[in-house]
Amino acid sequence: MPYGSDTERDEQETPLLHRGHEDKVQRAPACCSSRYTLALLSSYGFFVVYSLRVNLSVAMVDMLNSTHQSSINHSGSVCPASTNPPRPRPNHKGVTFPAMYTMWASWAPPLERSRLLTISYIGAQLGTVIALPVSGLICFYLDWTYVFYIFGVVGLVWFVLWAFLVFDSPNTHPRISEQERLYITNSLKNELSTSTRCIPWRAIVTSIPLWAIVVAHFSYNWTFYTLLTLLPTYMNNILGFSIQQNGMLSALPYMGCAVFAFLSGQVADYLRETRHYPTVTVRKAFTIVGMVGPAVFLVAVGYTGCNYILAVAFLTVSSTLGGVSASGFNINHLDIAPSYAGILLGITNTFATIPGMVGPVIARDLTAQNTIEQWQVVFYIAAAINLFGALFYSLFGQGTVQPWAVQASCSHGD
Numbered sequence: 089m090p091y092g093s094d095t096e097r098d099e100q101e102t103p104l105l106h107r108g109h110e111d112k113v114q115r116a117p118a119c120c121s122s123r124y125t126l127a128l129l130s131s132y133g134f135f136v137v138y139s140l141r142v143n144l145s146v147a148m149v150d151m152l153n154s155t156h157q158s159s160i161n162h163s164g165s166v167c168p169a170s171t172n173p174p175r176p177r178p179n180h181k182g183v184t185f186p187a188m189y190t191m192w193a194s195w196a197p198p199l200e201r202s203r204l205l206t207i208s209y210i211g212a213q214l215g216t217v218i219a220l221p222v223s224g225l226i227c228f229y230l231d232w233t234y235v236f237y238i239f240g241v242v243g244l245v246w247f248v249l250w251a252f253l254v255f256d257s258p259n260t261h262p263r264i265s266e267q268e269r270l271y272i273t274n275s276l277k278n279e280l281s282t283s284t285r286c287i288p289w290r291a292i293v294t295s296i297p298l299w300a301i302v303v304a305h306f307s308y309n310w311t312f313y314t315l316l317t318l319l320p321t322y323m324n325n326i327l328g329f330s331i332q333q334n335g336m337l338s339a340l341p342y343m344g345c346a347v348f349a350f351l352s353g354q355v356a357d358y359l360r361e362t363r364h365y366p367t368v369t370v371r372k373a374f375t376i377v378g379m380v381g382p383a384v385f386l387v388a389v390g391y392t393g394c395n396y397i398l399a400v401a402f403l404t405v406s407s408t409l410g411g412v413s414a415s416g417f418n419i420n421h422l423d424i425a426p427s428y429a430g431i432l433l434g435i436t437n438t439f440a441t442i443p444g445m446v447g448p449v450i451a452r453d454l455t456a457q458n459t460i461e462q463w464q465v466v467f468y469i470a471a472a473i474n475l476f477g478a479l480f481y482s483l484f485g486q487g488t489v490q491p492w493a494v495q496a497s498c499s500h501g502d
Contacts, residue, residue: 116268122261123195123272127204129250130188131211136243137184138215146223147235181441189421190430194257197275199361201422202370202415206353209414213346217339279489280427287428291492297424298432300484304375304417305436307477308410310443311382314451314470315341315407322389322463325455340400344408349415352378356415367423368487371416375485378413379478382406383471390464417481424486425493 118124188208196204219239226235255261258269292298352374359365365373385406392399421432450469455462 116271134211135215139219142219202353202356297486304481341407345411348411375416381409383474
């Protein structure tokens with residue numbers, strides 16, 4: 089392993105909250121705490137972001153009044169066809185995730201990171217699960233304009249709560265308890281850089297642990313976008329059935345992912361806190377489960393034949409297992425460089441958007457004749473990329489703060 093192997097052994101023997109008399113920190117209760125308030129409100133925020141993404145796709149159907157969709161000819165599908173409403177297009181990315189990583193760098197005690205961040209991110213899954221069927225009901229019983237009114241009010245409520253209850257750091261929060269403030273600041277005092285004015289760009293872009301996250305993030309998103317954008321196309325063109333026909337079936341993969349993401353956060357922090365395994369082992373184990381599992385079931389989808397129920401079942405299992413990676417590489421930025429976690433996520437997320445642009449283009453080229461065998465090739469490619477990402481991260485991932493992330497000053501070259 090690169091630098092940090094000795095610190096990994098030290099971490100396993102003496103976790104952060106028990107390192108020396110001067111570093112002993114009394115854990116602050118979670119109930120009604122400022123850090124868990126931040127977790128819930130950030131989850132609410134991600135709920136709003138993903139709700140706005142989904143409701144636009146649903147409302148647009150009614151907005152454009154595309155009545156001709158009901159007469160689309162499905163005779164080209166391999167299996168018997170059924171009616172197929174248009175598929176929503178994913179259109180998210182932006183400042184939300186990097187901003188939250190920067191917030192958590194100041195708010196998340198190291199041994200609570202998995203719990204706090206997974207609570208935050210289940211809001212994204214819940215936003216998709218809830219907004220998809222609710223938007224349809226609003227369009228049916230009211231009007232498409234009410235979709236934007238109702239979800240707009242939901243977003244405004246979040247803004248008011250965020251403005252009054254959330255602050256940049258524990259030291260600037262006027263209502264945080266002294267016990268919680270000391271708990272957070274003392275647990276982070278050896279991990280945050282003493283100066284963030286000078287960003288060590290050279291060290292960042294040459295960091296092997298960071299590139300391990302980049303590769304894992306890129307690989308995971310290739311499968312993610314395959315599931316999100318290509319599988320509905322496969323089910324339409326091959327099976328003659330669209331998963332978007334049934335709101336509940338559409339929600340199942342996201343529900344499973346949210347549940348497993350939350351549970352994985354609890355288990356990951358438990359394993360780290362009880363000194364059973366060091367952080368790097370936990371991150372790698374959860375990454376392997378969260379990437380290899382989806383790869384296996386994605387390949388299995390290509391062998392379901394005309395059984396769309398089995399296809400949806402495999403899709404759900406694949407997405408559910410993918411939720412485990414929320415406690416793997418997905419939050420490893422905060423482990424290796426909490427002071428620059430937002431910057432690191434911006435870098436990894438930039439590479440991770442490439443599959444959303446490239447994947448569908450490659451899939452269209454590979455499925456020109458629209459046969460099951462051609463689609464199996466698409467799924468095999470996605471699975472192979474996922475397996476490569478899990479292997480690369482397992483070899484080069486790290487779980488401790490890197491030296492360049494805590495240095496007080498930068499060299500002229502940086």
